[in-house]
Amino acid sequence: MSETLQLPPIAVFELDGAGGAAPSSLEDLPQSDAGSNGFEFVWIQLQRDNAEALEWLESGSDLDGFIREALTAEDTRPRCTVHGDGAIINLRGVNLHEGAEPEDMISLRLWVEKRRVIGVWRRPLYAAADLMASLERGIAPASPGDLVAKLALRLVDRMEPTVADLHEQIDEMEDVLDDPEASFSRSDLADLRRQAIILRRFISPQRDALNTLAIEDLDWLTERDRSRIREAADKTTRVAEELESVRERAAIVHDQLLERRAEQMNSYTLLLSVVAAIFLPLGLLTGLLGINVGGMPGANSPWAFWIVTASLVVIGLVLAAFFRRAKLI
Template sequence: MDGIHQWRIDAGGAAKAIEPGADDVAGLDADASGFVWLHADLAREGARDWLEAAGLQPLVRRALLAPETRPRCTLHGEGVLLNLRGVNLNPGDEVEDMVSLRMWITAKLVITVQLRRLMAVGDVLAEVERGQGPDHPTELVARLALRLADRAEPVVAGLNEKVDVLEDQVIDGISASSRFDLGTIRRASILLRRHMAPQRDALSTFEIEELPWIVPEGRTRLREATERMTRLAEELDAIRDRAQVVQDQIMDTRAEAMNRQMLILSVVAAIFLPLGLITGLLGINVGGMPGADNPTAFWIVTGGLVVLGVLLVWVFRRVGMLGR
């Protein structure tokens, strides 16, 4: 079945494929020298039906087949339910629409389930096919977590580079397209951070669980995966904060430009206000208007208005309301 990958892995990491059958998967590890890894890709036809009929405990089956999950680690008997998330690198999808990886881990059996293609799982499957598989269930979990971090790091680095470009654009002048890009970056960083932080906590919880089958080497590898997730979460926090700073700079720049424009309009209005008052006063149609019979009165008034306008401009420049 294309959607089911099943391996028996010995203590040296050598793997032997097992053809999926109708047997209860809980019995696969009875005589195993190492452990069994069962991976189900529910995007493939028949994989869900096979997993539902695999004889798992109801709680475990519901957790593995749940339509929506968040990163978490839950102890159930002698096993652990662990949910992780990886960036969505499938063509046509958004990277921040993270793909879930559900796991049921015991001393001799690891079941992993994905609803969509997850490249990090493909990386580990390729290692197993080359005979370089993990030698212990905790090592398998650590490898999967590290591969998830490997796939996420270029995405986070790309967001950092985009913020660098936007910071340069703030110096040169903000355009509408850069503001749109800023919104996209902030949205991606927030959505990625929403899953990275709980994933760090889930791995840390798994690493400190007092289970007899978690070996010291596995705890060290899990701690390494936890630190990688912690660093990614911190970088996403920094990206979000830098994006907020850029947004504040954009708003400050726009407010400064608007204030300058309003100042210019206010100065123009202040200059023409007394000129308009004088011309309005001289335009009233009543008797006794001075200069009504003088042919040069118009030019005298016009010259006076020009002188008054120049004087007002000089005054505004002196008080710093106009550029010097």
């Protein structure tokens, strides 16, 4: 992305369950009673490092310590944990900020209950920004479960271009392998494999988390919610399968690259062996003729040097013809 994403450190929305949403504030929440003031539930998005947001979580949110700890944990993996009448859901999205690595995935922690969804983020996610933009267009989630499903679907939608880019990179590498004159850096292949492995490490648990939420016995989850969550889980599964495909193709390309280099090394070794085999007898002859003892034939003949040289050339040609006939060169 060329632009830098900016999200408000505290964002509160009151949703009426019919596609409408209105901005609110943390100060208005104690006086608001969802279901009686014209809205069905509230969506609260908080930046973890914001002092006011942390203060509200600690003293104004009526959340117990387990939930607060889960929402503000330093490191998280995708999961779904039912706690009382609600669920803690951790999701991950690719890092699309300028200059960032996509596999440096960004977490979104959610506490979801019947009348309230609390999301905590450390770095802004484009998927959350997409959903906030849809609220402004009058396309708001109808329920907390629908909100989770929409977030999960947007996370997957944002992942798909990254996965498609990995496929394009591996396609180019496979094309290069078909051209004996072309080559590519092994570090590029290693980087691609690393990206696919890291992305899949988080995407697979995310699929499991969504599937877990879809089957949990929570009375605020409607059949429509469960259907949308399963849809998000299925789409996440497809992305995980695509990443597995990239990883397997990268492994095949790596093996083919090693085989190609091994063949090149074998051909070079064979060529050196043939050259050594041709010059070994020639070296033996010149060594014998170069010993400093009496009785060397042709020592006093002006034609001896040329006769020896011609003999060596003939022997070399005969040996080269032999190796060529044996298909060694």
